[in-house]
Amino acid sequence: MEKGSLPPYTEEPLHGVQPAWKQRRVRRSRGLRFVGLAALAFLVYAQWRQLPTSGSSSSHDITAQGLSVERVQEDLAVCAKLRSKPRDPIGLGREKNARYIDGHKPTLIKNATVWVGEPVEGTSAADARQGKGWSWISADVYLEYGLIKRVEKDIDLFSVSEDVLVYEAKGRPLTAGLIDMHSHAGVDSLPSLWGTEDTNEMSSDITPYARSIDGIQPDDYQIQVIKSGGVTTSLVLPGSGNNMGGEAYVIKHAVGKLDGRTEVSAADMLADPDQAWRFMKMACGENAKRVYGKVGERGPVSRLGESWEFRHAFEQASKLVREQDDWCKSAELDVNNVKGYLPQQLKWESLGALLRGQVHLNTHCYTVPDLEAFVDHTNEFKFKVRAFHHAHQTYLVPEILKRAYGGDPPASAIFANTLWYKAESYVGSPYAGKHLYEENLTAIYVSDNPVLNAQHVVFEAAKGYRYGLPYHAALAAVTTAPAERLGFAERLGKIKPGFDADVVVWDSDPLSVGAAPVQVWIDGTAQFEDPIELNKPTPEVLVPDLSLAEVKEEEPSVQKTVVYTGISKVLLDTEVKIEDQETYSAVLVNGKISCLGSCTSEVRAAKSDKSAKVIDLENGYLVPSFVAFGSMLGLNAIDAEDVTANGPNVNVFSRAVDGLALDTKKINVAHKWGVTRAISAPVFTGPASHHGVSVGFLTGANTALEPGAVFADDVAVHYTLDLNAKEGAGTPSISAAIGALRHKLLEAVTSLNETVKDPFSEPAYLRKVISGKLPLVITVQSADTIAALLKVKSEVESASNSTIRLAIYGGAESHLVAKELAKADVGVILAPFLSCRKAWDERRALVGAPLNNGTAVDALLEAGVTTAIGVEQDWVVYDLALYAGIAYKNGQGQIGEKEAFGLVNGNLFKMLGLKEDKEASKEHFVVYEGSPFEIGGRIRGVAGGRGVVQVFE
Numbered sequence: 001m002e003k004g005s006l007p008p009y010t011e012e013p014l015h016g017v018q019p020a021w022k023q024r025r026v027r028r029s030r031g032l033r034f035v036g037l038a039a040l041a042f043l044v045y046a047q048w049r050q051l052p053t054s055g056s057s058s059s060h061d062i063t064a065q066g067l068s069v070e071r072v073q074e075d076l077a078v079c080a081k082l083r084s085k086p087r088d089p090i091g092l093g094r095e096k097n098a099r100y101i102d103g104h105k106p107t108l109i110k111n112a113t114v115w116v117g118e119p120v121e122g123t124s125a126a127d128a129r130q131g132k133g134w135s136w137i138s139a140d141v142y143l144e145y146g147l148i149k150r151v152e153k154d155i156d157l158f159s160v161s162e163d164v165l166v167y168e169a170k171g172r173p174l175t176a177g178l179i180d181m182h183s184h185a186g187v188d189s190l191p192s193l194w195g196t197e198d199t200n201e202m203s204s205d206i207t208p209y210a211r212s213i214d215g216i217q218p219d220d221y222q223i224q225v226i227k228s229g230g231v232t233t234s235l236v237l238p239g240s241g242n243n244m245g246g247e248a249y250v251i252k253h254a255v256g257k258l259d260g261r262t263e264v265s266a267a268d269m270l271a272d273p274d275q276a277w278r279f280m281k282m283a284c285g286e287n288a289k290r291v292y293g294k295v296g297e298r299g300p301v302s303r304l305g306e307s308w309e310f311r312h313a314f315e316q317a318s319k320l321v322r323e324q325d326d327w328c329k330s331a332e333l334d335v336n337n338v339k340g341y342l343p344q345q346l347k348w349e350s351l352g353a354l355l356r357g358q359v360h361l362n363t364h365c366y367t368v369p370d371l372e373a374f375v376d377h378t379n380e381f382k383f384k385v386r387a388f389h390h391a392h393q394t395y396l397v398p399e400i401l402k403r404a405y406g407g408d409p410p411a412s413a414i415f416a417n418t419l420w421y422k423a424e425s426y427v428g429s430p431y432a433g434k435h436l437y438e439e440n441l442t443a444i445y446v447s448d449n450p451v452l453n454a455q456h457v458v459f460e461a462a463k464g465y466r467y468g469l470p471y472h473a474a475l476a477a478v479t480t481a482p483a484e485r486l487g488f489a490e491r492l493g494k495i496k497p498g499f500d501a502d503v504v505v506w507d508s509d510p511l512s513v514g515a516a517p518v519q520v521w522i523d524g525t526a527q528f529e530d531p532i533e534l535n536k537p538t539p540e541v542l543v544p545d546l547s548l549a550e551v552k553e554e555e556p557s558v559q560k561t562v563v564y565t566g567i568s569k570v571l572l573d574t575e576v577k578i579e580d581q582e583t584y585s586a587v588l589v590n591g592k593i594s595c596l597g598s599c600t601s602e603v604r605a606a607k608s609d610k611s612a613k614v615i616d617l618e619n620g621y622l623v624p625s626f627v628a629f630g631s632m633l634g635l636n637a638i639d640a641e642d643v644t645a646n647g648p649n650v651n652v653f654s655r656a657v658d659g660l661a662l663d664t665k666k667i668n669v670a671h672k673w674g675v676t677r678a679i680s681a682p683v684f685t686g687p688a689s690h691h692g693v694s695v696g697f698l699t700g701a702n703t704a705l706e707p708g709a710v711f712a713d714d715v716a717v718h719y720t721l722d723l724n725a726k727e728g729a730g731t732p733s734i735s736a737a738i739g740a741l742r743h744k745l746l747e748a749v750t751s752l753n754e755t756v757k758d759p760f761s762e763p764a765y766l767r768k769v770i771s772g773k774l775p776l777v778i779t780v781q782s783a784d785t786i787a788a789l790l791k792v793k794s795e796v797e798s799a800s801n802s803t804i805r806l807a808i809y810g811g812a813e814s815h816l817v818a819k820e821l822a823k824a825d826v827g828v829i830l831a832p833f834l835s836c837r838k839a840w841d842e843r844r845a846l847v848g849a850p851l852n853n854g855t856a857v858d859a860l861l862e863a864g865v866t867t868a869i870g871v872e873q874d875w876v877v878y879d880l881a882l883y884a885g886i887a888y889k890n891g892q893g894q895i896g897e898k899e900a901f902g903l904v905n906g907n908l909f910k911m912l913g914l915k916e917d918k919e920a921s922k923e924h925f926v927v928y929e930g931s932p933f934e935i936g937g938r939i940r941g942v943a944g945g946r947g948v949v950q951v952f953e
């Protein structure tokens, strides 16, 4: 693409009145007097292309108004382009994919289990919606010239090109390449550096003229990481700081020679080199007023002002469009009519194109008022929205979406369960996808990379399925649905002849826990030369679980006495004697396991006692409840809202127990999802940074004064040595922060014999640390900083002649020093569990198969490090069991199910030296129907040490 030129449009023959300048020419060359529309179209085309035509005016001709005829003719050609209506690019009927590079060999993928992306022929629309007619089929897939050519059983090698490359899929699942409809890959490159951060053009709130393609860095390694998750296409949007952010571009994740391309350029990455459609990003709500609002200086400072900014911009663009249309009409009648050239304003050009229906608009809007105001704008200025993004409240107001201009309700691009981080995301539901589906609206799962790592966008869809969105709709939400909204319905998202050959072969059902691609093709070219394939059992027959569509958001009932029957697995460390048998019953009295086994008489007694609930399970699991470590639970309700928070502790050392605030929305959700205990430390600068003493509390408690609500006043002493360390008082550098910590610890050693004046002061806690009575937990990602920390540990230990109990929180690069950590008996709490290499100090994290052989958890466990999974963002409480499941399923046999639960429970207690009360295992547990490690596992009961069980019926 030539940057700076207007994007190409499909040329269409001119309709309507013949322009005067043509009439004049026709008069001059009489033979053309009666030519038809086709000839006229050619003429316009020729003018536009500046081809010499017989009788064309010389560059010196001027109109009656003194304008250059040549330039007016150029402007008239622009008029034709302004009027053109893009159409979705065709799929079938192409000989070659325009992105195909000559010489690339065809590929035959043998023996795959294929998800076509549409139901079998003949399925009625109503049946398809019900999930009927959709299935995985056995087929071979033949790719040639960058296109899918054949999808058939047993394609004969003799029937395809001789130079074919054969890939044996061994029955594994094959889908179309995934599409992430909300990404900042390339413009918000990773690891984050100021110099490569080009997400938002923040010189102004209204920048429809800015273009993401001007900042896309093809060498952003995250583009490769994302592809390793099966994502072949992304819509790269400008950020959401501005009300009007600018133009967006759809790219494929193939860059340079290693990916089979001939050049390294953003233009070469464009999914549609002809650019039939243009794309634009807008955003409403909190961001713009936060970024721009300066009372008395500039707006917007409120949503009211934002609406004005939108309307004012649309007014400018509408005015331009009207002036252009008037000019074109007038000039087409007679070039002598117009007094000036075609009005053109680069500033409003793209917005004008939106009003002309040539641009697919994607707008970030979370809340009901934002959605309503924006839908109002669509009707006032008559433009369409393809999708609302971050549309977490759309499920509450389907009628508002349905009244958007154009009669085609926008889709909702959402996360599955990323909530509570700002006021806008405080209202939302993981069941949104299901609700939207029931309203005949479209849910699309997106990453907002790097907000979520787009490598795992399929996990968002899998969770959508877990929360009741039917299987076919969940897969559609990352394939066909975004393809349709982007205008690529005939090219992307399906495995059918005529579609682009973007294909993923998976190691397991893509909507299962831990699924990873084993190979990815883009435009028919394999993308990984030596992909790591995890040693996993070959997937069994893939059958969508239709029963999950019945899943509903449920409020549990609270029971004292409950009987569960049909438990097939017990993964508790319990003293309760379990007989060796196929299924167990569990009798819970006052929220405590009183019998586990056949419990015949107890079950009988409970059944006769009407106050006891009896729940019969199929494939029940009784497992330890989970512990949330390092989150904001108990310390804020909404991350971005200071009034809801205990506050930062950059310059002071405090105890979390003194700021504990219980009974928040997210603590209650955590409890519902089996997280019955949390250990939270005071915040240093913001979420996932810590300074002070952590507290251990029960998530089920309403106040800290309830008996047992705080199970440990002081769990550990926390400091932060990640990039935030440089924000600390007197520590402008990492070396200063390390030095300050060493100094404090050594001071504690020398002051050991002094009397303690305040037992709750920092020095008092540090004395406990150096004498091994209280663990020290350091928030740190970098392997280098961990190395420095290990030195401090041994220096202080030799001065004090005792052992410090040290644990790492974060640990993105901990695998690089795994042996040393094991040797020093230092535990690691991974936060995030799967690093996205977001920050500079995380850049060497392992991203897993097919790029790496496992992730940090595998390397740490292999080295013998006590390892746990932390909570760096509070919504992770929804996913802790699934994360343990990823560690289990992708661990290549290294750990069993019980050890996997240790990652979210027992290992934390172990590394922190917390004594787990023997009775506690009888009071802290979760009852599942189905495996907790599978998408379909459902919680049927949670006990959290409060004498009751939350029962889900």
Ligand SMILES: *[C@@H]1O[C@H](CO)[C@@H](O)[C@H](O)[C@H]1NC(C)=O
Binding pocket: 111, 169, 170, 171, 172, 538
């Ligand atoms: C296809 O893969 C399945 C599963 O691995 C295997 O049992 C079968 O033999 C394969 N068929 C062929 C033709 O390779």
Ligand SMILES: *[C@@H]1O[C@H](CO)[C@@H](O)[C@H](O)[C@H]1NC(C)=O
Binding pocket: 126, 438, 439, 440
């Ligand atoms: C959704 O579409 C189906 C099938 O067309 C229809 O039966 C149903 O009433 C629609 N539901 C809503 C809420 O519009």
Ligand SMILES: *[C@@H]1O[C@H](CO)[C@@H](O)[C@H](O)[C@H]1NC(C)=O
Binding pocket: 749, 750, 751, 752, 753
């Ligand atoms: C503390 O006092 C004891 C005895 O009074 C002494 O032996 C020891 O060296 C002192 N320790 C420190 C760290 O000053």
Ligand SMILES: *[C@@H]1O[C@H](CO)[C@@H](O)[C@H](O)[C@H]1NC(C)=O
Binding pocket: 801
């Ligand atoms: C350090 O502690 C060990 C074991 O407690 C003891 O044997 C040794 O004498 C101590 N050394 C010093 C220098 O205090």
Ligand SMILES: *[C@@H]1O[C@H](CO)[C@@H](O)[C@H](O)[C@H]1NC(C)=O
Binding pocket: 532, 533, 853, 854, 862, 892
């Ligand atoms: C990956 O790691 C596992 C466990 O350490 C090992 O058994 C396997 O051979 C490794 N695979 C590759 C391809 O390196």
